[in-house]
Amino acid sequence: VEARGIEGVGAGALGQTASRVWVEVYLRPLAWRCLRYREAKAGLLQSPRELSPKWLYDERGSRLFEEITRQPEYYPTRREREILSARAGDVARLTRARWLVELGSGASKKTRLLLDALRDEGTLEGFTPFDVSEEMLRGSSKRLAWDYPSLQVHGVVGDFEQHLSVLPRHGRRLLALLGGTLGNFKPGERARFLGAIRASMGPEDFFLLGSDLLKETSTLEAAYNDAAGVTAAFNLNVLEVLNRELGAGFVPSQFQHVARFDAEHGWIEMLLRAKRAQRVRISSLQASVSFAEGETLRTEVSTKFDRDALTRELTQAGFARLADWTDDRGDFWLTLWSTGRATD
Numbered sequence: 001v002e003a004r005g006i007e008g009v010g011a012g013a014l015g016q017t018a019s020r021v022w023v024e025v026y027l028r029p030l031a032w033r034c035l036r037y038r039e040a041k042a043g044l045l046q047s048p049r050e051l052s053p054k055w056l057y058d059e060r061g062s063r064l065f066e067e068i069t070r071q072p073e074y075y076p077t078r079r080e081r082e083i084l085s086a087r088a089g090d091v092a093r094l095t096r097a098r099w100l101v102e103l104g105s106g107a108s109k110k111t112r113l114l115l116d117a118l119r120d121e122g123t124l125e126g127f128t129p130f131d132v133s134e135e136m137l138r139g140s141s142k143r144l145a146w147d148y149p150s151l152q153v154h155g156v157v158g159d160f161e162q163h164l165s166v167l168p169r170h171g172r173r174l175l176a177l178l179g180g181t182l183g184n185f186k187p188g189e190r191a192r193f194l195g196a197i198r199a200s201m202g203p204e205d206f207f208l209l210g211s212d213l214l215k216e217t218s219t220l221e222a223a224y225n226d227a228a229g230v231t232a233a234f235n236l237n238v239l240e241v242l243n244r245e246l247g248a249g250f251v252p253s254q255f256q257h258v259a260r261f262d263a264e265h266g267w268i269e270m271l272l273r274a275k276r277a278q279r280v281r282i283s284s285l286q287a288s289v290s291f292a293e294g295e296t297l298r299t300e301v302s303t304k305f306d307r308d309a310l311t312r313e314l315t316q317a318g319f320a321r322l323a324d325w326t327d328d329r330g331d332f333w334l335t336l337w338s339t340g341r342a343t344d
């Protein structure tokens with residue numbers, strides 16, 4: 001692990017924040033590249049073609065995702081913020097957590113509602129943003145340390161699948177997984193991920209989960225096909241990442257963004273569809289991939305949940321539900337879970 005402070009916070013008034021901000025980077029470049037090669041090779045050469053959603057979140061992708069959350073069609077962020085605005089105080093009272101850990105933290109914007117509530121409750125000492133996107137994490141860590149003068153910020157750059165066990169333990173923690181991120185896992189992966197989160201928790205820790213719920217197809221599909229084309233740009237950016245990291249020869253204008261609801265699986269799938277037949281060389285995999293006209297590469301699924309089914313999944317993973325809240329329209333669901341173990 002590479003552990004280092006935040007550059008650029010050592011001088012002037014910002015100097016006071018430097019000792020409170022720390023970022024550990026667990027994605028060692030060589031091992032990370034090998035893992036990405038293996039994943040890409042398996043995903044691009046299989047049929048149907050598919051990549052893990054983490055390819056979407058390079059620096060530009062993370063910025064584009066932030067822009068998506070501001071689009072009028074993208075309701076999940078607004079609905080989740082509505083619930084958190086009304087209920088963060090309840091979460092703080094129920095958990096009295098000393099440390100907030102945010103899994104897949106992104107820009108950590110809604111997180112401020114939780115930080116404010118825990119600070120008002122008088123228990124908050126620190127915050128750990130955890131994300132695969134280092135640039136985004138460094139930026140948000142700096143801003144939070146600046147805006148919360150007594151907060152310790154201990155960021156971790158890592159991968160959900162490998163690094164949950166290294167998350168810092170600083171007393172009673174609240175682990176938060178917001179933004180519907182759980183929906184990006186398919187059922188088997190989701191069960192493993194929930195099991196790993198549960199295994200990483202101590203008896204006094206809590207888990208706060210924000211999940212998008214099933215609703216009319218038109219609302220769901222509109223959210224992933226915004227009129228401004230930001231989701232399309234976010235999706236197509238994957239090809240730029242493949243070109244840069246794998247020496248691939250994708251021409252983004254030769255692909256079209258598609259997002260559609262798959263009722264059988266209950267998820268939105270985001271695809272890149274080849275506009276015409278083409279062969280793409282991928283130098284570092286020493287392979288070429290042929291796409292027939294209309295053939296797709298799946299870049300993400302975003303599962304929309306049924307409350308009872310999701311409750312069963314969490315119960316099976318060993319969680320016990322303490323509280324749950326929805327927004328006024330019943331679009332999004334925030335749930336608070338304990339480990340179900342006695343705390344004394």
Ligand SMILES: C[S@@+](CC[C@H](N)C(=O)[O-])C[C@H]1O[C@@H](n2cnc3c(N)ncnc32)[C@H](O)[C@@H]1O
Binds near residue numbers: 069
């Ligand atoms: C749907 S976004 C949610 C962002 C933010 N929590 C929100 O609510 O707006 C998913 C986040 O998870 C991160 N992420 C995706 N795959 C990851 C992985 N394998 N390990 C760690 N973080 C990951 C992305 O970088 C991104 O910030």
